[in-house]
Amino acid sequence: MDSRVRVNPAGTPESQTTEGGSNGLSLYVHIPFCETKCHYCDFNTYAGIEALIPGYLSALETEIRFWGRGLSRPKVSTVFFGGGTPSYVPIEGIEAICAAIFEAFDVDDGAEVTLESNPGDYSRHDLTRYIGAGINRLSIGVQSLDDGLLKSLSRRHDAETAIGAYQSARQAGFENINLDLMFGLSGQTIEQWRDSVACVIALRPEHLSLYALTLEPGTPLDAMVKSGEVADPDPDLAADMYLYAESALGDAGFDHYEISNWSLPDRESRHNLAYWLNAPYLGVGPGAHSYLPNRRFAALRSPRRYVDLFGGVLPEGDPVEALSSLRILESVEPVTATMELADTMMMGMRLSRGIRTDEFLARFGTDISDVFGPLIDELSGMGLLVSDEVGIRLSDSGHLLGNEVFERFVTASAEANLPGNY
Amino acid sequence: MDLSHIRNFCIIAHIDHGKSTLADRLMQATGAVSDRELTAQHLDSMDLERERGITIKAQAVRLGYTGADKSEYQLNLIDTPGHVDFTYEVSRSLAASDGALLVVDATQGIQAQTLANVYLAMEYDLPIIPVVNKIDLPAAEPERVASEMASVFGFSDDEFVFVSAKTGEGVVEILEAIVDRVSPPKGDPDAPLRALIFDSKYDSYKGVIAYVRAVDGRLDRTGPIRLMATGATAEALEIGYFGPAMTSEESLETGEVGYVATGLKDVAACRVGDTVTIGGPSNADPLPGYEPMKPMVYTGLYPADGESFPELRDALDKLRLNDPALSFEPESSAALGFGFRCGFLGLLHMDVTQERLEREYDLTLIATAPSVGYKVMLTNGGEVEVDNPSAMPPVQEIDKIHEPWVDLSIVAPSRHIGAVMELVTSRRGEYTRMEYLQSVDSNREDSSSSAAADARVLLEYKMPMAELLVDFHSQLKSRSQGYASMDYSICESRPGDMVKLDVLVNYTPVDALSMMLHRDNAQGQGRELVSKLKKLIPRQMFEVPIQSAIGSRVVARETVKAMRKNVLAKCYGGDVTRKRKLLEKQAKGKKRMKKIGSVDVPQEAFMAVLSLERD
Ligand SMILES: Nc1nc2c(ncn2[C@@H]2O[C@H](COP(=O)(O)OP(=O)(O)OP(=O)(O)O)[C@@H](O)[C@H]2O)c(=O)[nH]1
Ligand code: SF4
Ligand SMILES: [Mg+2]
DSSP: OOOOOOOOOTOTTTTTTTSSSSOOOEEEEEOOOHHHHOTOOSOOBSSSSSGGGHHHHHHHHHHHHHHHHTTTSEEEEEEEEEOOOOOSSSHHHHHHHHHHHHHHHHHEEEEEEEEOOOOOGGGGGHHHHHHHTTEEEOOOOOOOOOOOHHHHHHHOOOOHHHHHHHHHHHHHOOEEEEEEEEEETOOOOHHHHHHHHHHHOOOOOSEEEEEEEEOTTTSSHHHHHHHHHSSEEEEHHHHHHHHHHHHHHTTTEEEEEEEEEESSOOOOHHHHHHHHHOOEEEESSTTTTEEEEEEEEEESSSSHHHHHHHHHHOOOHHHHHHHHHTTEEEEEEOOOOOHHHHHHHHTTTTOOOOOOOHHHHHSSSOOHHHHHHHHHHHHHHSSEEEEOOOOOEEETTGGGHHHHHHHHHHHHHHHHHOOTTO | OOOOOEEEEEEEESSSSHHHHHHHHHHHHTTTSOOTTTTTTTTOOOOHHHTTTTSSEEEEEEEEEEEETTTTTEEEEEOOEEEEGHHHHHHHHHHTOSSEEEEETTTOOOOHHHHHOOOOOOHHHOEEEEEEEEESSSTOOHHHHHHHHHHHOOOGGGGGGEEOOTTTTHHHHHHHHHHHHEEEEEETSSOOOOEEEEEEEETTEEEEEEEEEEEEBBOOOOSSSETTTTOEEEEEOOEEOOOOOEEEOOOBBBBBBEEEOOOOGGGOOOOOTTTEOOOOOOOOOOOOOOOOOOOOOEEEEEESSSHOOOHHHHHHHHHHOTTOOOEEEEEEEEETTTEEEEEESSHHHHHHHHHHHHHHHHEEEEEEOBBBOEEEEESSOOEEEEEEGOOOGGGGEEEEEEEEEEEEEEEEGGGGGGHHHHHHHHTTTTTEEEEEEEEESSSSSOHHHHHHHHHHHEEEEEEEEHHHTTHHHHHHHTTTTOOOOEEEEEEEEEEOOEEEEEEEEEEOOOEEEEEEEEEEHHHHHHHHHHHHHHHHHHHOSSSSEEEEETTTTTEEEEOOOOOOOOOOOOOTOOOHHHHHHHHHHHHHHHHHHHEETEEEOOOOHHHHHEEEGOO
C-alpha cells in the first residue's frame, strides 16, 4: 500500500479531523445520470433527465466550493467519481468539477482520482482529457464478457466494446484500471464465468471487483424473479463461481485483499480502503453519504431538488448544520462509540488483513480480546475466523459467510463496554 | 315490561343458512337499527366474524314490536353461530330462551347442524318455529325442504314460515309467529332476584360484564349483587340491554335479557352459568346453569417472543369470560419455553381463539400440533390422561392407549354416499346406519333416478376423533362437491394402535413437534412433516438433518444443506448505516427464531404440523 495515503485506522476522532496529519479526506462525487437504467440497479441514478445535467454540474460545483470553505480547504487523498455513470456526462463537465475540487480542497500530489465509466461511452470521448483533468484511475463497468448475459442484464454494451474500451484506456495512458464483473447471474453457467475470468486475467488490469448479483427489493429484476419470469439466482452456484475466481486470480498473481476485490501488488483501491478502514469521507451530490468525525449524514436523493436547493442562498457556519437547515442533508446520525466500534468491525473484517490488534488498541483504548474475546473464540471454533497476535480476520471459508460474522460483531458491539475516556 | 309481553327466543340453523341476515331483517322491521346504521350481518360485530363471514359469538338484541293485536312486545333475540365448534354458544343461548327459530336454507335443506341444533332445542323442550329461508333464490325448493323438515322433525304444514332474509319477504309473519308461539317467560316477579349468566366479557373500565337473563325478581342498582357459585359480591355499576349496542337503563325486570357491569377486576369471580342474586341474605336456590364443556382438541399456545407468558395468562383469563368453552393450564416445552395447554371444541375454535388472543390482546403466538386426549393404561396398573404427545409415558411403561371416538353424522345427497363411505373408512371409521331424510312417497311423484340421486341421506358412523383433525372436513367437502355437511360428538374411548412420532432437528428431539398417530399413518405423516420442515428451516452454517422417528426407528429424513454464501457483495457509496442496519435486522430475525440445540428454527416451522394433509 502506498504509505502517503494510507488511512490510519487507529486515528482517534481528533486525529481524524480534516486538518490534521498527512491523511486526508476521501471525497466521493456522485453523478446521478445513466443512459438507461439497468434492471438490477437500485442506485440513486436516473435515465431521461439529461436536461438537468448542466444545472446539476453547476450545483455540484457550488457544493464542492461550499464544503471547501466550510471545512477550511481540507486535505484530500482520494477522489472517486461514482454514480450513476460519470462517463455519460460531457467531458467538459468532469473537467470543470475536477478544477473546482483542486481549487476548493488541498488535494495530495499523489492522490488517487478514480472515475467510473461505461464501455459504451468511450467512443465519444478523448480519454486523454480525463488524464489532463487529473483523473489517474479508471473503473470500467464490464460486468460480463458474454453478450447474452450482458443483454439479460439490460446493459448497453457487448463484450467486444468492453475489451475495446479497456484497450483505448491503456492507449490513452491510464496505468491504473479497475474492471467490474458480476457473477451469480440468472442463467449464467460456470463455464461462461470461467471464460470471463480467463479473459480479464489476460487483459491484466491493476484491479478487479467481482460482485455477486444481489436482488435489491423494488428493482425490476427483483419483481421479475418474484413473478417467475426470470430464474432465481442459485446461491450455491454463485459460491462455486466465487471460489473458482479466487483460485484463478490467486494463480495469476492477484491479491485478494477484500471480499469482492482483487488487485496487483500495491494497487488496492485507496478510496475504498477509506470505507473499509472506517476513516472519514465526504460525499457530494444527491444521495451521497459522508462520515466526518462523530457523525454520518446523507444528502437528499432527488437531483432536481438538489439543483434547486443549491441554487439558493447557503447559510454560513457549521456546514453540516447549514445544509441540514436547508434539508439538503437528511438523516444526520451522531456516531456513538459503540456504533463506531460496530462499523470498524463490520467494515474492517471485509479486508483480508482484518482488524489489527495494535490499531484496535490505539483507536478504542482497549484490547480487542477484552471487548470481543468470547465471540472471537466462538467464531474461531466454528472455523470462520483466524486470530493471532497480529489481529483477527475471516478464514478462507469465512469469506463467503461474512455476514454471519459481521452480524455477531455488530450485535456484540452494541453491548460492548468501552473505556470511559474514549 | 309485563311478562306476558316479553318473548325470548334464539335463531338456530346450520352454518350459512341465514340466521344473522334474518336477524338484520328483524332489527330493521322493528326499527332497532336504522337503515342507515344497518350493516349486513350486523350482529357479527367482531372483525374476525366479518372477515370470515361466520358468526362466532352468540349475540343478543332487544326488539320493540307492535303486534297485529296492536300491543307492544319486547322481543329478546339471540343470534347463534352455526358451526359445530361453537355449539356451546347455541346451548347456552337456548337455556336463556323460551323458543327457537329453526332456519333452513331452501336450496340446501336439512344439514348436519340442523339436526344437531334441533336435538339440542328439544332437550330444553322449547317450541320451535320452522323457517324456510332464501326463497328468493332461483334454486330454492321451499316446498320440498318443508316436506323434508316435516318428515324428519314432524312439523305440520301450517307451522312453516317461508321467508327471504334478503328481500324481507315473510318477516312480519315471523314476528307474529314469535308472539303467538313462543311462550312468555315463566318467572316470578315477586321472588328474590335470580338471573342466569349466559355470557360475559371483560371491559377495562367496567370490569366483568355479565350478560344475563332475569329469571325471577328484578335486577336494579338499589343494592349490591352476589354471584352465587363464587360468592363474589359486587356493585351493579351499570345495567342495561343490547340494542344491539349496550344501552343502559334502570333495571332488568323478570324475563328480560340484558347485562350488568360489576366492576369486578377478578375474572375468576364470574362464571358463565352462575346465578346473580341480591347481595344480602337470600334463600334463593341457584339456577341449574350449564354443563361444562369437555375439550375435544388440545394444543400448546406459546408466546412467540418466549417472554410474554404473564400477558398470555392474563389474556386467556379474560378471554375465557367471553368463551367458556376454552380451557387452559400452564405447561412448558424445551423448544418453546413457558406456555399453556389449551383445550378447544374443534380446530376452528382453536384457530379463532388464537386469532382473538393475537388481535384483542396484541400477542404473537405459536401453536403446537393439535392432539386429542388419550387415556393411557400403564403396565403397573395405573391410568393417566395425556393430552400432550410429549408427555406420553415411555413406551415400555404403556400397556394400552385408548383414544376418543366420535359419533359422526354426515348429511349428503345420495349420489355421494360412495365417496363419503370411502373417506370415512379410510379414516378408520365404522358405519352405523343410514336414513333417507325424505320418504320417497311424500310430495314427489317422480321417482326417477335423478331424483333418487338428489335425495339426501343422513349417514352415521363411529370414527376416531384424531382422524377428524387431519384435513377431514376439507376432504369431505371436496369429495362431495361441497354438498356434504357433518356433525360429531365424542361417544366413547377405545384402545388404538397409537404411536408417538418424534421430530429430531440436528439429532435433537423437538418436543413441540411430537404427534400421536395411528401406526398405519405414522410413516406417511412423518415423511410429509419432515419435507415441510425442510422448506421452512433456513440454511445454517452447518448441515442440518431433520428426522422423524417412532421410538428409535427413523421413518423419514431430509437434510437442510449448509449455507454457503451470505455476504454483501458491494460497499456502495459509503452507506455504512444501511449496512449496519441490515446486519442488525438479520440478527433480530434470528432472535425471533427458536433455538433447537444450535439450530435456529423459525416460528412457521412449528405451525407446519397444522397444515399436514392426508393421502
Ligand atoms: N339470496 C339470499 N341470500 C341469503 C339469504 N339469507 C342469507 N343469505 C346469504 O347467505 C349467506 C350466509 O348468511 P348469514 O346470515 O351469515 O348466515 P348465518 O346462518 O348467520 O351463518 P353462521 O352464523 O356462520 O352460521 C350470506 O351471504 C347471506 O347474504 C336469503 O334469504 N336470500
Ligand atoms: S449503469 Fe450502473 S449506475 Fe447506471 S443503471 Fe446501470 S448499474 Fe445502475
Ligand atoms: Mg351468523
